[in-house]
Amino acid sequence: MKINIKKPHHLTDNDVTDEDVWMDRRNILKSLGYVGAGAILSGLASKNAQADAFSWFKREQQTAFTLSPLQAQKTVNLNEQNTAESVATTYNNFYEFGTGKEDPAEHAQNFQVDPWTLKIEGLVENPVTLGYDDLFSKFALEERIYRLRCVEAWSMVIPWIGFPLHQLLQAAKPLSSAKYVAFETIYSPEQMRGQRNRFVGGGIDYPYVEGLRIDEAMHDLTLLSVGMYGKTLPPQNGAPIRLITPWKYGFKSIKSLVSIKLMDKEPPTTWNILAPQEYGFYANVNPTVDHPRWSQKRERRILGSGLNAQKRIDTIPFNGYEEVAELYADMDLSRYY
Ligand SMILES: Nc1nc2c(c(=O)[nH]1)N[C@H]1C(S)=C(S)[C@@H](COP(=O)(O)O)O[C@H]1N2
Ligand SMILES: [Mo]
Numbered sequence: 001m002k003i004n005i006k007k008p009h010h011l012t013d014n015d016v017t018d019e020d021v022w023m024d025r026r027n028i029l030k031s032l033g034y035v036g037a038g039a040i041l042s043g044l045a046s047k048n049a050q051a052d053a054f055s056w057f058k059r060e061q062q063t064a065f066t067l068s069p070l071q072a073q074k075t076v077n078l079n080e081q082n083t084a085e086s087v088a089t090t091y092n093n094f095y096e097f098g099t100g101k102e103d104p105a106e107h108a109q110n111f112q113v114d115p116w117t118l119k120i121e122g123l124v125e126n127p128v129t130l131g132y133d134d135l136f137s138k139f140a141l142e143e144r145i146y147r148l149r150c151v152e153a154w155s156m157v158i159p160w161i162g163f164p165l166h167q168l169l170q171a172a173k174p175l176s177s178a179k180y181v182a183f184e185t186i187y188s189p190e191q192m193r194g195q196r197n198r199f200v201g202g203g204i205d206y207p208y209v210e211g212l213r214i215d216e217a218m219h220d221l222t223l224l225s226v227g228m229y230g231k232t233l234p235p236q237n238g239a240p241i242r243l244i245t246p247w248k249y250g251f252k253s254i255k256s257l258v259s260i261k262l263m264d265k266e267p268p269t270t271w272n273i274l275a276p277q278e279y280g281f282y283a284n285v286n287p288t289v290d291h292p293r294w295s296q297k298r299e300r301r302i303l304g305s306g307l308n309a310q311k312r313i314d315t316i317p318f319n320g321y322e323e324v325a326e327l328y329a330d331m332d333l334s335r336y337y
Contacts, residue, residue, distance in 0.1 A: 080147070080157050081157065081303050082145065082157045082158070082159060082303075083156035083157050083158060083302055083303055083304070084303065084304040084305070084309070085228075085229040086304075086305070087156070087302060087303075087304055087305055087309075088156055088158050088228065088229070088237070089105060089228075089234050089236060089237060090102060090105045090236075091302065092104040092105060092236045092237065093150065093152075093250065093251070094108065094236055094237075094238070094255055095194050095201050095202040095204055095208070096185065096192040096193075096194045096195055096201060096206065096208065096256075097192060097193060097194055097236070098193060098194055098200055098201075099194070099200070099201075099202040104235075104236035104237075105234075105236045107193055108234075108235035108236045109235065110191070111191055111192075111235035111239065111256075112191065113132065113235065113239045113240040113256075114132040114240070115131060115132055116131065116132040116135070116240050116241075116258075117129060117130070117131060117258060118130045118135065118241060118257055118258055118259070118260065119258065119259050119260070120168060120169070120171075120172040120260045120261075120262075121172075121259070121260075121261055121262075122178070122182070122261035122262035122263055123174060123175045123177050123178035123262040123263060123264060124172040124173055124174055124175060124178070124262050125172070125173035125174075125175060126171065126172050126173045127172065128168070128171055128172045130168075132240060135226050135240055135241050136226055136232075138171075139163035139167050139168065140163060141161050141162060141163055141226065141227070142161070142162065142163065142164075143159055143160070143161050143230075144159070144160050144161075144162070144223055144244075145157060145158070145159045145160075146158060146160060146223075146244060146246035147246055147319050147320060148244075148246065148250055148253070149249060149250065149285045149299060149315065149319045150249060150250040150251075151249035151250065151251055151271075151279065151283070151291065151296075153294060153295075153296065153298070153299050153300060153315075154299060154300045154301075154302055155299045155300070155301050155302065155313075155315075155319075156301070156302050157301075157303075158228055158229075159228060159229055159230070160223060160225040160227070160228050160244055161225065161226060161227030161228065161230070162223045162224050162225035162226050162227065162241075162244065163223070163224055163226075164220055164222060164223060164224075165181075165217055165218075165222045165223065165224050165243070166217070166218045166219070166220065166222070168224060168260070169181070169217060169218060169260075169262075172262070174214065174262050175262070177264050178214055178262035178263065178264065179213065179214050179263070179264050179265070180211055180212065180213055180214060180262075180263045180264070180265060180266050180267055181211060181212050181213075181214060181217040181260060181261070181262055181263070181267075182209065182210075182211045182259075182260070182261040182262075182263050182267035183209065183210045183211065183212075183243055183254045183257055183259065183260055183261075184207050184208070184209050184254075184257065184258055184259035184260075184261075185206075185207050185208040185209070185254055185255055185256050185257060185258065186207065186256045186257075186258045187206055187207040187258075189206075192206075194206075195207075203274065204270055204274060205270075205273065207258075208254060208255075208270045209254075209267065209268060209269060209270050210243065210251075210252055210254040210267075210269050210270065211263075211266065211267035211268070211269050211281065212245065212252070213266075213327075214262075215327055216245070216324075216327060219324060219327065221245070221246055221247065221321055221323070221324065222243070222244070222245055223243070223244040223245075223246075224241055224242070224243060224244075224257075225238070225241070225242050225243075225244050226240060226241050235256075237255070238253075238254075238255025238256050238257075239256065240256070241256070241257050242254060242255040242256060242257060243255075243257065246319055246321055247284060247285060247318040247319045247320075247321040247324045248282070248283045248284055248285060248319075249279075249283040249284075249285060251270070251271050251279065251283065252269075252283050266281060269281055271283075277292060278291060278292055278293070280336060280337040281336070282328075282333070282336045282337060283337070284317075284318055284324075284328065284333060284337075285315060285316075285317070285318055285319035286317060286318075286333055286337070287314065287315040287316065287317065288317075288334070289333065289334050289337050296315055297314065297315060298312055298313065298314055298315055299312070299313060299314075299315045300312055301313050
């Protein structure tokens with residue numbers, strides 16, 4: 001398998017431009033059990049501290065592991081408060097485990113993530129197969145704090161850990177005929193009650209499938225996430241690996257991935273199949289294009305539990321990630337919703 005493993009590198013002052021980012025980073029590293037600047041990115045911090053904080057770090061300290069400079073600084077206003085971890089891990093959409101917001105946290109706990117196989121295939125020169133350990137060791141992991149805006153008009157701010165999808169795609173070497181990328185969630189009815197029972201699973205034909213245009217997939221914002229809040233993903237959030245496209249409605253961010261396939265045609269996507277008038281292929285966050293049954297102008301930002309930990313705010317185009325606008329420069333986004 002031809003995957004270049006990034007060498008750990010040391011963070012220098014030049015890597016960090018913004019004082020707040022630096023402070024935030026120090027807090028993150030502190031919470032991961034790193035102390036003193038010398039230990040910070042050398043991968044040599046005390047074993048015990050690591051084991052508690054990063055459950056996978058144990059396995060990875062012999063291989064490449066580093067949080068590269070927080071790229072979130074470009075795209076996230078760090079004055080925005082993160083959503084409480086306890087809420088982001090108990091208020092979920094993962095219909096394979098039931099349609100209630102609390103169903104995934106309740107019914108996904110015994111979900112088996114190791115061993116795992118993720119295949120990258122289709123129109124590529126180098127098909128790649130990743131096992132569970134590869135998900136955490138083949139690519140340099142970064143923390144990225146992103147807004148998550150659900151099409152249902154609620155939103156959160158979540159610190160993900162992962163690597164850009166383009167790194168994996170580049171390892172697989174897409175052919176020039178590859179124009180789209182198709183994603184598939186695991187099909188495991190023994191483990192997923194919503195896949196066993198059509199009523200429990202919200203009427204979806206499983207496996208859950210999603211897709212991106214190749215330029216969207218190659219965009220640096222597009223993340224494969226293997227962790228959140230400094231830990232591996234809980235099963236309800238899409239363990240062991242999921243997609244994150246922060247400028248699109250949450251349903252594009254497909255969970256528990258087993259297949260990534262390069263294609264020459266636009267792949268079918270689950271919510272578009274279910275209700276094409278309501279959910280398009282693009283699903284870019286857009287306050288000027290309402291859902292047929294509700295407005296998308298505003299959203300309920302969920303910060304914690306209880307009503308006073310929520311606030312109503314304006315929804316912004318592309319969820320605030322304006323750098324993607326150029327991908328759609330010549331498109332009518334009310335038609336391609
Ligand atoms: N396989 C799968 N992926 C999925 C979903 C799902 O039901 N099944 N729900 C989507 C929706 S609608 C949202 S808003 C996000 C929610 O992610 P979170 O639970 O980590 O906040 O996951 C997305 N990915
Ligand atoms: Mo969603």
